[in-house]
Every structure is written in structure tokens, then in C-alpha cells.
Amino acid sequence: MDFGPYLMLATLEGAVTAAVLALTASGLALVFGVMRVVNVAHGEFFMLGAVLAWWVTNMLGGSAAFGFAVALIVVPVLVGFLAVVTDMTVLKRINYDPERTIVATIGILYIFQQVTLMTYGPDARPVVPPFNTRLALPWIEFVDGEISLYWPWGLSITSYKLAVIGAAALVLVGLWVLMTRSKLGLLMRATEQDRDMALAFGIPVERVYALVFGLGAAMAALAAVLIVPIQQAHYLMGHDPLLLSFIVVIIGGLGSFPGTILAALLIGLSDGVISVFFSPTLAKILATLLVALVLVFRPQGLFGARDT
Amino acid sequence: MTADMRKSLLLHGGVLLGLLALQYVLPAYHHGNLARVMVLASYAMGYNLLFGYTGLLSLGHALFFAAGLYGTGLAISQFGVSAGVALAVGVLFGTLVGIVIGALALRTEGVAFMIVTLMFAQAGYLTILYFGQYTRGDEGFVIALADRNISGWDLSDPSVRYFAAFIVFSAALLMCLTVVKSRFGKVLIAIRENEERARMLGYNVDRFKLAAIGLSASLAALSGAAYGVLFGYVGASFASVQYSILPLLWVLLGGAGTVLGPLVGTLFMFYLIDLSSGITTAYMLIAGVVLVFLTLFAPQGLMGELRRRAIRWLP
Amino acid sequence: MTKSKAVPVTGTQPTRRDALKTLALGGGAAAAMPLWARYAGAQTSEPIKVGFQVHRTGIGAAYGRWYDRTTSAAAALINEQGGINGRPLKIVAEDDGTDPKRGAEVVEKFATQHNCDIGFGTLFSHVVIGSAPRAGELKLPYFVVSEGHHVASGMLNRYTLQPGITDVKSQVQAMAPFVADNLGKKVTMIFPDFAFGHDHRDYFTAAIEAQGGEVLEHIAIPPTETSFTKYFPKIPRDTEVIYHVMVGPAVLTFVKELGEFFGPQRPEMFGFIDSLEAVDIGSPGLEFLDGTYFWEGNPRYAQEDQSEYDAFFRERVGVDANGASVSDPKDVSTYAHMFGCWETLHVVKAGMESAGYRGPQDRAALIEAVEAMTDMPHSNAHPQGAKIFNGKTHQVFGHQYITKVVDGKLLLVHTTSIEDTFYPDEADYTTQAL
Structure with a gap:
């Protein structure tokens, strides 16, 4: 494939990755920003989202679009609820101590993973996309000094992948409105800025925490429902989204919402584009080192303000 | 203070003697297990120096363990050096990797430090796969039986293996005890408790931290190198994230910032998995539940709780 | 060594x-x-x-x-x-x-x-x-x-x-004559970038060259990858046969995206069933596999000339004629x-x-x-x-078996001799x- 169309294809694929990553990572960023804890089980909420989406669509039967629409609403709520329960039974009791939270969430990670293995099994199972048309894409070329369009071999995307990008953007705008315009967002931001002060002003901090934890998990689950018609639900699938979300949250400046979105775009797109230039595994090594070095030389993240 | 020193000497001497004596009474299966646990506990002790005493949480220690493992394994398989020399190569290589990564990663702190070490380890893991021609990638390779002896001692023999593992463990234990009791160790603890204050007292905090990473990595590499020659296998799974998280778990279980905690944690976790896998296939579920309960009810880990409740002088 | x-x-x-x-x-x-x-x-x-x-x-x-x-x-x-x-x-x-x-x-x-x-x-x-x-x-x-x-x-x-x-070496080299004779001589290989994939790369490349064919491009996919489309443009345009093998939970995505990439104009395809082991050939998105070929260690679908031994084996293990569990047709073996x-x-x-x-x-x-x-x-x-x-x-x-996807089933088209799989002792x- 020529360079131009190749780059466009890689960019489009990168955009899908970025969209899903932005959703997952903003959930993690929300939790980290408001509660100042690292949730290692975040990837498992993602995995649960995918697995539950399979359950729901499979149980309902009927048309693919209907089952998927139901899953899109029901699954994030279920996962969010589970996260709230986790928060109230475990995290609250250890007082959100940063180190103990890490250990506890590692434990929770294993629990979710194993319960899924025991009930759902070890298979990777597909969910039928509600719609999926292959769209061949045109590219520009100059023939005898005139611009003309042609359809390069292999340059295409599916309508569903485009919809994923659109849906992710919509949800992120919604989240941003929630955080900046609603009373709930105000409570969250107040808690984020000064927990003790918020408590003194009568904000039910514990309830805000539980809610934030649930919302963060629901974001991961929603991302998973969107991706599961492209990938498959598997009980070990939470690992990569967790790693990538971590990277995104840190590069984005630890809890900064716009920073997280920008970082997700950067990481998602570069994942696609770097693969154009290097052999795949070498590309992964370079991308990984690049992220590490960015953090080493800009520890506050690319988009975070240096807080002193 | 001196009385505490004496008690501590007695305790650790007793533990070492006990481990030495156990090899004559243990049935074959547990004999082999304990040898493995001693090697891995050395890894955990190295981790504890950094995490428990200096307060730096790394998620990339598998890189140092793997550097020791591959340094030794490749020295034997590619360059044909003897096991003793290869062991030294592995430890040196691991320490070097530790110092280089440490120098970079120490520019960050907190969560960023965790992630940077994680990323470097991930890059290391992929590098092993990338050079599959020499490393056989994920499959790994076997160190031939004939190459696994040091000055005539056949390391695949159960008693020799046990004794070798014991030597590795004792070296790690003595090193930890010495460090913890030394002025150097006290500065590390001071850094953990309050880095700013340590800095104001005039200590070059960065240099101390780097030394701690170097020491920690050298123990991890020693453990990895010993694992290779004692058990005959070199593989990429030892460089994966899981093997960075394991020492963290062992240390937290046993008690961060206690000298014996890593041994207790490693032993506890090993038998937890071994026994529960006999009851249910989902033994990691049990491990998960235990972890959650530990954080809820024994946040200091087993030895840490012991120190808090009973033996206050425990180092 | x-x-x-x-x-x-x-x-x-x-x-x-x-x-x-x-x-x-x-x-x-x-x-x-x-x-x-x-x-x-x-x-x-x-x-x-x-x-x-x-x-x-x-x-x-x-x-x-x-x-x-x-x-x-x-x-x-x-x-x-x-x-x-x-x-x-x-x-x-x-x-x-x-x-x-x-x-x-x-x-x-x-x-x-x-x-x-x-x-x-x-x-x-x-x-x-x-x-x-x-x-x-x-x-x-x-x-x-x-x-x-x-x-x-x-x-x-x-x-x-x-x-x-x-073993993989004998399996892979026994495929080369069939591929070269029936599908094409210009091959692009897609395989996971670890030892198992490298075995395919090394043994098949040598074997197809011995048949007068050539491998135009080796595309090694990093083992942690979950999306694949971005690698497919590396497939040279004049490829006659795609040789694919993939393992792990992302296999279905891999095969699906391969189909979406090519759309209606795909070259011949030859894959190792590892790419779809335990996966239903009828899964959504796999329709394009119709007419492609697979290596199978043992044909998943009961063939017309099924041996009595295979029938006996299926019955004792509890596998139906489609290679799925008799108690759950979605549980593919x-x-x-x-x-x-x-x-x-x-x-x-x-x-x-x-x-x-x-x-x-x-x-x-x-x-x-x-x-x-x-x-x-x-x-x-x-x-x-x-x-x-x-x-x-x-x-x-x-013996090794080569099957072709016809109407969502894998039909046997070639059985190699045992001698095809020999190589000198190592x-x-x-x-x-x-």
C-alpha cells in the first residue's frame, strides 16, 4: 500500500483505539483525581463490562441492535453498582490509604478475574455489532496534473468503528458537562480540591467517593461495551486497558480531564502511526520507552501544570 | 538497644540454623519447595530494601530479576562460560540495569515512579521477545544439565540445590540485616519517613535512593541468576508484569520494612497457592480474598503485625 | 547452539x-x-x-x-x-x-x-x-x-x-507443496512475534522456497496486540497467498479484521487452525473465510469418509459432527x-x-x-x-490434513503422507x- 493511504488507515485505526482509551482512562483519572487512590482493578471493570455485554446480548436474543442497545445502558449501571459496593465494603474501611488501596485492588482484581473464569469460562466470545458495513475509502492522486480520487486496495473502515469514535466523543462531552455544570460535579470538584474543607461544609464526602468510584468503573464498562463487537470478551482482557489507562492518566497530568483526553489521543494515534514506520515489536518497544522517557523528563505529565 | 541486638542476632541466627536443619527432615516435595522459596525470598528481600525501607514502590523489578536470569543463561548458552562465572555476569548485569533505570526513574516520584519502572520493565520484556533468535522468545530455553555445576558441585542435585539456595538466602539476609542496622539503612528509613527532612539534614537523598535501587536490583538479579542455574530454565514469563507484582505481594504479606517479612510472605503465598489449588481450580480467587482481608485486618503484614502487637524490637 | x-x-x-x-x-x-x-x-x-x-x-x-x-x-x-x-x-x-x-x-x-x-x-x-x-x-x-x-x-x-x-516443524513443511501447487507461489506470512511464530516463519519459508515459491513479506505481530488492521497494509499487492497463524484470545479479531481489510478482493488464504481453534467458524464476521484453506491436526467436522476410529473417538469424548460439545453446540472443541x-x-x-x-x-x-x-x-x-x-x-x-471452508464447514481436500513430514534427525x- 502506498504511504499516504497507509498513514490514513493507521490514523483511523489509532482513532478507534484512542476513543476507547479516552473513555477508560477518564474513568481512572476521575477516581485518581477526586479520591487520590490508584485503582489497579480498573481493567477488571473494563473486562466485566465486556463479559456482561455478552451475557446481556445473549440472554435477550432478538435483533443484534436491540440487545446491544440494552447492554449499552444496563451494563455500565451494573458495573458501576458493583464498584460502589466494592468501595463501601473495602476501600472505605481502609480509609483510602494509597498503598493499602493498591494491595486491596490487586486482590479485587484476582477475585473478579477468577469469578469470571469460573462462571463465564476461558473462551473469547464475540458480540454481534448492531451494524457493520465495510466502507471503502478514497484517496487523492495526481493524474496528468489533475486531482482525481481512487479507491486504494485495503483502505477501508467499518461503519461500526466510526460509530465508536462518535459515541466516545459524545460520552466525554457529557462527562465534561456533568463535571463542570452540575451540582454533582461541583461536589466532586470541591472534594477533589480539599477533602477536609468539603467535609466541614457538610458535603457527604463518603457518598461522593462511592459515587465517583462507581462512575469511574461505569466509564470503563461503557468503553468495553463499545469495543466488544470489535474485540471479544475474555476474562484476561483487562490487563492492557489498565496499563494504557495508567500511561494516559500520567501523561495527561494525573487527573486533569482535558489532559487525559489529549493524552489518550496522543497514545492511541501514535500506537497506530508508529507501526507504519517500524517492525511491530520494535515499534512497541520504542513507544513504551518513549512514554517512560516522557515521564522521566516531564514527571508532571505532558499536559499537567507543575504542582509544587 | 544492645539487648535487642542480641535478641535479633539470636532470632536470625536461629532462622538460618532452622533452615539449614530442615533439609534433613523435610520430605522430598517440601524440600524442593523450600529451596525455591529461599531463592525467591531473596528477590523479595531485595524488593523490601527499596519498598519497605526506602519507601519507593517499583512495579518493574521483574526487569532486574530477568536481567540476572538472562545474563546468566545467555552467558552460558551463547558464550559457553562456566556456571560460576555466568552467575557473576548475571548479578553484575542486573545491578547495572538497576542503576541505569534507577538513575532515570528517580527523576520521578510516587505514582509516576511506579509507572516509569513498569514501562521500562515492559520494554525489557518486549526486548527479550524481539531478540528471539538468541532468547527463544516467550518459550525460553533450557540450561543444559552439564553446564549446571560450580567447581564440581552438581546444582541439579537436590541437596546441593538446597544448600546453594540456602547460601543465596543467607547472603541476602545478612546483607539486609547489615544495611538495616547501618547508618546507611537509617538514612533510607529517614527518607521513607520524611524525605524533605532527610534532605534538610544534609543527606544527598538522590544518591541514597540510587544506592538503594542498586542494592535492591543486585539482590533481584542474584535471585534470578540463581533460579536459572538451580532450576535450569530461562524464560520470558519471568520478565512479565506478574513477576513485578509478586515481590510486592510477598513483601506486603510478610510485612514491609521487616527483615524476615519477605521470607514469611513468600512461604505463605507459595503454600496458599499450592494448598488451595488442591481444593479449587480458582486458587487465585483465594489469593485475592486473602489479600483483601490482609489489607483490612493486618495492614502491616504478618511480621509487621507481630512487631506491632508483640515483638517490638523486630528489625 | x-x-x-x-x-x-x-x-x-x-x-x-x-x-x-x-x-x-x-x-x-x-x-x-x-x-x-x-x-x-x-x-x-x-x-x-x-x-x-x-x-x-x-x-x-x-x-x-x-x-x-x-x-x-x-x-x-x-x-x-x-x-x-x-x-x-x-x-x-x-x-x-x-x-x-x-x-x-x-x-x-x-x-x-x-x-x-x-x-x-x-x-x-x-x-x-x-x-x-x-x-x-x-x-x-x-x-x-x-x-x-x-x-x-x-x-x-x-x-x-x-x-x-x-511437531510444528513437520506440520509446517508438509504444507508447502500443497500451497505452492494449488494456491500460489508468492506468499505473505502473518504470525505472532514469538517462538511459535518464528518456527512457522523459518520452516515454512525454507519449505516454500524448496517448492520454487517465495515469501514476499514476513509480518510479525507483537504478542500483546489486540487490533490488527494497521499491520495489514504491509501485505504486498502482488501477494497470491496469505499464510496466517495466530494464537491467544484475540484470534477472532485478527481473522475478522483481515476479512474487513480485504473486502471483496482477497487473495488466496491459508491458515493454521490455531487461528480459530475453539472458535465457531460460523461466528459473525467470519463469512469471508468461505473458500479459504486451513491446516488441521485432525479435521474438526466429521468428513464423508470419516473413519470408524474418528467416530468412536468423537462419541467417547462427547463431540458432535461439527466438532462442538454434544451438550452445547456453541462450545467448540x-x-x-x-x-x-x-x-x-x-x-x-x-x-x-x-x-x-x-x-x-x-x-x-x-x-x-x-x-x-x-x-x-x-x-x-x-x-x-x-x-x-x-x-x-x-x-x-x-498425516496432516488440509481443509477448505465450504458453506461454513471445513471439508477435507488434502491429506499429506507421513513421509511429507519427515526431516533429518536433530x-x-x-x-x-x-
Whole structure:
């Protein structure tokens, strides 16, 4: 494939990755920003989202679009609820101590993973996309000094992948409105800025925490429902989204919402584009080192303000 | 203070003697297990120096363990050096990797430090796969039986293996005890408790931290190198994230910032998995539940709780 | 030490074709011929314990479940027919988490805790390689069902054998003539960037060149990858055949995205069924596979000329004509690999009976008895097909199947000869001490 169309294809694929990553990572960023804890089980909420989406669509039967629409609403709520329960039974009791939270969430990670293995099994199972048309894409070329369009071999995307990008953007705008315009967002931001002060002003901090934890998990689950018609639900699938979300949250400046979105775009797109230039595994090594070095030389993240 | 020193000497001497004596009474299966646990506990002790005493949480220690493992394994398989020399190569290589990564990663702190070490380890893991021609990638390779002896001692023999593992463990234990009791160790603890204050007292905090990473990595590499020659296998799974998280778990279980905690944690976790896998296939579920309960009810880990409740002088 | 020097083929030639025919007993024959009579009133009726190293958790779990079912079915059959030397067979299963470290521990547990007679059943290569040194040191006969080239390459030891499934090197090179003759000579290979993929890369590239073909491009996919489209533009335009092999939970995405990439104008495709093992060919998004070809270790769909042995095997394991569980048609088996467990257990039985195996003191004799085997005729004990065992390299050789997707089913189009799969010996384990 020529360079131009190749780059466009890689960019489009990168955009899908970025969209899903932005959703997952903003959930993690929300939790980290408001509660100042690292949730290692975040990837498992993602995995649960995918697995539950399979359950729901499979149980309902009927048309693919209907089952998927139901899953899109029901699954994030279920996962969010589970996260709230986790928060109230475990995290609250250890007082959100940063180190103990890490250990506890590692434990929770294993629990979710194993319960899924025991009930759902070890298979990777597909969910039928509600719609999926292959769209061949045109590219520009100059023939005898005139611009003309042609359809390069292999340059295409599916309508569903485009919809994923659109849906992710919509949800992120919604989240941003929630955080900046609603009373709930105000409570969250107040808690984020000064927990003790918020408590003194009568904000039910514990309830805000539980809610934030649930919302963060629901974001991961929603991302998973969107991706599961492209990938498959598997009980070990939470690992990569967790790693990538971590990277995104840190590069984005630890809890900064716009920073997280920008970082997700950067990481998602570069994942696609770097693969154009290097052999795949070498590309992964370079991308990984690049992220590490960015953090080493800009520890506050690319988009975070240096807080002193 | 001196009385505490004496008690501590007695305790650790007793533990070492006990481990030495156990090899004559243990049935074959547990004999082999304990040898493995001693090697891995050395890894955990190295981790504890950094995490428990200096307060730096790394998620990339598998890189140092793997550097020791591959340094030794490749020295034997590619360059044909003897096991003793290869062991030294592995430890040196691991320490070097530790110092280089440490120098970079120490520019960050907190969560960023965790992630940077994680990323470097991930890059290391992929590098092993990338050079599959020499490393056989994920499959790994076997160190031939004939190459696994040091000055005539056949390391695949159960008693020799046990004794070798014991030597590795004792070296790690003595090193930890010495460090913890030394002025150097006290500065590390001071850094953990309050880095700013340590800095104001005039200590070059960065240099101390780097030394701690170097020491920690050298123990991890020693453990990895010993694992290779004692058990005959070199593989990429030892460089994966899981093997960075394991020492963290062992240390937290046993008690961060206690000298014996890593041994207790490693032993506890090993038998937890071994026994529960006999009851249910989902033994990691049990491990998960235990972890959650530990954080809820024994946040200091087993030895840490012991120190808090009973033996206050425990180092 | 990456490659050993080629040694002329010796042990694989069917020279002792008849001498040891009695070893390879079919299921029915075994019942008719009570070998244990030689040990009339055998000192013990204690079971023979087979330590079964199974991937119940971790990345190999989907395979492990079917290895488990096949092993149980084979053990039940052997016990119905009177066991081994008059003693029942008992399977002692331990999960290894698909992890080489735990694998080695499990092997130790078999040898020293459970007092198993043999270790058996490991699939994933890294677990085999991690566990085999310990099996050798503990002198525990270790029968793997992994299809890796590790056994025949000479990397392992005298106590490790692979008598029930062919290795990747022989599988891959036997495909080249068919691909070159029927599909095309300009090939692009897509494979995972780790040892298993590299074996495909090296052996197939050499084999297709020997057929006058060439590999235009090698596309190695990083093992952690979950989306693949971005790699496909590297496929050269003049590719006639895509050769694909992928493993892990992302296989379905891989195949689907391959289809979406090409749309209506795809080249010929040849894949290893590993890309879709345990996956329903009828899964959404796989329609484009119609008309493509697959290597199968054992055809998943019951063919028109299905052998009675295959029918027997299916029935005993509980697999329907479509290769899925009889109790759940959505539960697709790992049919191309799992027969290896069945056949290996039958080899163990034949070996133990020929060695007059009584207990762990006869482990060396068991190894020698298996090493002495050559022909394994197509039978209930070997439902996948006839095989020839090479006692020097501890590796078995057998027929390979190529199927074509027609209307959502895999139809057999070519069966290779056993000779197609031979290559010069790379090792001689019999020179090692027992």
C-alpha cells in the first residue's frame, strides 16, 4: 500500500483505539483525581463490562441492535453498582490509604478475574455489532496534473468503528458537562480540591467517593461495551486497558480531564502511526520507552501544570 | 538497644540454623519447595530494601530479576562460560540495569515512579521477545544439565540445590540485616519517613535512593541468576508484569520494612497457592480474598503485625 | 547452539515395521489380549497414577478444558478395558496456570508428593520447556502434548517424549507443496512475534522456497496486540497467498479484521487452525473465510469418509459432527490438538505393558519401551491416523490434513503422507543416560 493511504488507515485505526482509551482512562483519572487512590482493578471493570455485554446480548436474543442497545445502558449501571459496593465494603474501611488501596485492588482484581473464569469460562466470545458495513475509502492522486480520487486496495473502515469514535466523543462531552455544570460535579470538584474543607461544609464526602468510584468503573464498562463487537470478551482482557489507562492518566497530568483526553489521543494515534514506520515489536518497544522517557523528563505529565 | 541486638542476632541466627536443619527432615516435595522459596525470598528481600525501607514502590523489578536470569543463561548458552562465572555476569548485569533505570526513574516520584519502572520493565520484556533468535522468545530455553555445576558441585542435585539456595538466602539476609542496622539503612528509613527532612539534614537523598535501587536490583538479579542455574530454565514469563507484582505481594504479606517479612510472605503465598489449588481450580480467587482481608485486618503484614502487637524490637 | 547439525534420517524409516506391531494395540485388541496375565495376580491393584499438568487458568485455559475432557475420556476407556497391566489408571490433575514456574513446581509435586508414575499432558511450549528440566532430574517420564519442536530439537532430555502429536516443524513443511501447487507461489506470512511464530516463519519459508515459491513479506505481530488492521497494509499487492497463524484470545479479531481489510478482493488464504481453534467458524464476521484453506491436526467436522476410529473417538469424548460439545453446540472443541492426549495415553499404556511396568522403579524401562516403538496403525488408540515414532528424537510423525471452508464447514481436500513430514534427525536422546 502506498504511504499516504497507509498513514490514513493507521490514523483511523489509532482513532478507534484512542476513543476507547479516552473513555477508560477518564474513568481512572476521575477516581485518581477526586479520591487520590490508584485503582489497579480498573481493567477488571473494563473486562466485566465486556463479559456482561455478552451475557446481556445473549440472554435477550432478538435483533443484534436491540440487545446491544440494552447492554449499552444496563451494563455500565451494573458495573458501576458493583464498584460502589466494592468501595463501601473495602476501600472505605481502609480509609483510602494509597498503598493499602493498591494491595486491596490487586486482590479485587484476582477475585473478579477468577469469578469470571469460573462462571463465564476461558473462551473469547464475540458480540454481534448492531451494524457493520465495510466502507471503502478514497484517496487523492495526481493524474496528468489533475486531482482525481481512487479507491486504494485495503483502505477501508467499518461503519461500526466510526460509530465508536462518535459515541466516545459524545460520552466525554457529557462527562465534561456533568463535571463542570452540575451540582454533582461541583461536589466532586470541591472534594477533589480539599477533602477536609468539603467535609466541614457538610458535603457527604463518603457518598461522593462511592459515587465517583462507581462512575469511574461505569466509564470503563461503557468503553468495553463499545469495543466488544470489535474485540471479544475474555476474562484476561483487562490487563492492557489498565496499563494504557495508567500511561494516559500520567501523561495527561494525573487527573486533569482535558489532559487525559489529549493524552489518550496522543497514545492511541501514535500506537497506530508508529507501526507504519517500524517492525511491530520494535515499534512497541520504542513507544513504551518513549512514554517512560516522557515521564522521566516531564514527571508532571505532558499536559499537567507543575504542582509544587 | 544492645539487648535487642542480641535478641535479633539470636532470632536470625536461629532462622538460618532452622533452615539449614530442615533439609534433613523435610520430605522430598517440601524440600524442593523450600529451596525455591529461599531463592525467591531473596528477590523479595531485595524488593523490601527499596519498598519497605526506602519507601519507593517499583512495579518493574521483574526487569532486574530477568536481567540476572538472562545474563546468566545467555552467558552460558551463547558464550559457553562456566556456571560460576555466568552467575557473576548475571548479578553484575542486573545491578547495572538497576542503576541505569534507577538513575532515570528517580527523576520521578510516587505514582509516576511506579509507572516509569513498569514501562521500562515492559520494554525489557518486549526486548527479550524481539531478540528471539538468541532468547527463544516467550518459550525460553533450557540450561543444559552439564553446564549446571560450580567447581564440581552438581546444582541439579537436590541437596546441593538446597544448600546453594540456602547460601543465596543467607547472603541476602545478612546483607539486609547489615544495611538495616547501618547508618546507611537509617538514612533510607529517614527518607521513607520524611524525605524533605532527610534532605534538610544534609543527606544527598538522590544518591541514597540510587544506592538503594542498586542494592535492591543486585539482590533481584542474584535471585534470578540463581533460579536459572538451580532450576535450569530461562524464560520470558519471568520478565512479565506478574513477576513485578509478586515481590510486592510477598513483601506486603510478610510485612514491609521487616527483615524476615519477605521470607514469611513468600512461604505463605507459595503454600496458599499450592494448598488451595488442591481444593479449587480458582486458587487465585483465594489469593485475592486473602489479600483483601490482609489489607483490612493486618495492614502491616504478618511480621509487621507481630512487631506491632508483640515483638517490638523486630528489625 | 541454536541449530544442531543435520543427521541423516535413520530412526524414522519404517525398517522395524513389523517387529513391534504388538505395541500399538487398538482399543479392541487390548481387551482381547490380556497382557497383564503375565503378571497374574500383579503384586498390587493400586492405580497407576498419571500426573496431568493441565492449563485450567491463565492464557491456555480454553485449550486446557478440552485436554481435560479428552484425557478423562481416554482414561475411562482404558479402565473399561482392564486398565494397564491389570491396574486401573488414575488421573491426578494439577493446574499449572499456564506458567512455566508453576509448571516446574507441579512436575515436582507429581514426582515427590503424589508419587505419580508419569507426568503428562502439557500443551504450551514455555510450560513444557520450563518443566522438562525438573522432570529429567527427577527421572519422571514426561509425556507432552504440545506440538512444539522443542522435543525433536534436542533441547530437552531423555525423560521427555512427545509420542501423541506431531511437531510444528513437520506440520509446517508438509504444507508447502500443497500451497505452492494449488494456491500460489508468492506468499505473505502473518504470525505472532514469538517462538511459535518464528518456527512457522523459518520452516515454512525454507519449505516454500524448496517448492520454487517465495515469501514476499514476513509480518510479525507483537504478542500483546489486540487490533490488527494497521499491520495489514504491509501485505504486498502482488501477494497470491496469505499464510496466517495466530494464537491467544484475540484470534477472532485478527481473522475478522483481515476479512474487513480485504473486502471483496482477497487473495488466496491459508491458515493454521490455531487461528480459530475453539472458535465457531460460523461466528459473525467470519463469512469471508468461505473458500479459504486451513491446516488441521485432525479435521474438526466429521468428513464423508470419516473413519470408524474418528467416530468412536468423537462419541467417547462427547463431540458432535461439527466438532462442538454434544451438550452445547456453541462450545467448540480444540479438535485439531486434543486427540494428542488420547493417543499419548494409549502409547503410555502400550509402553507400560511392553515394559512390564510395575512402579516407579521401572520408569527407565518405560522410556526404553516407548523409544522402541515405531509404527502406530490407525486404530481406536490412534484415531487421528497412522503414525511413526522416532525413538531417537522422541517425536512422533503423522498425516496432516488440509481443509477448505465450504458453506461454513471445513471439508477435507488434502491429506499429506507421513513421509511429507519427515526431516533429518536433530538429536539422539538414546545416547543420554537414563
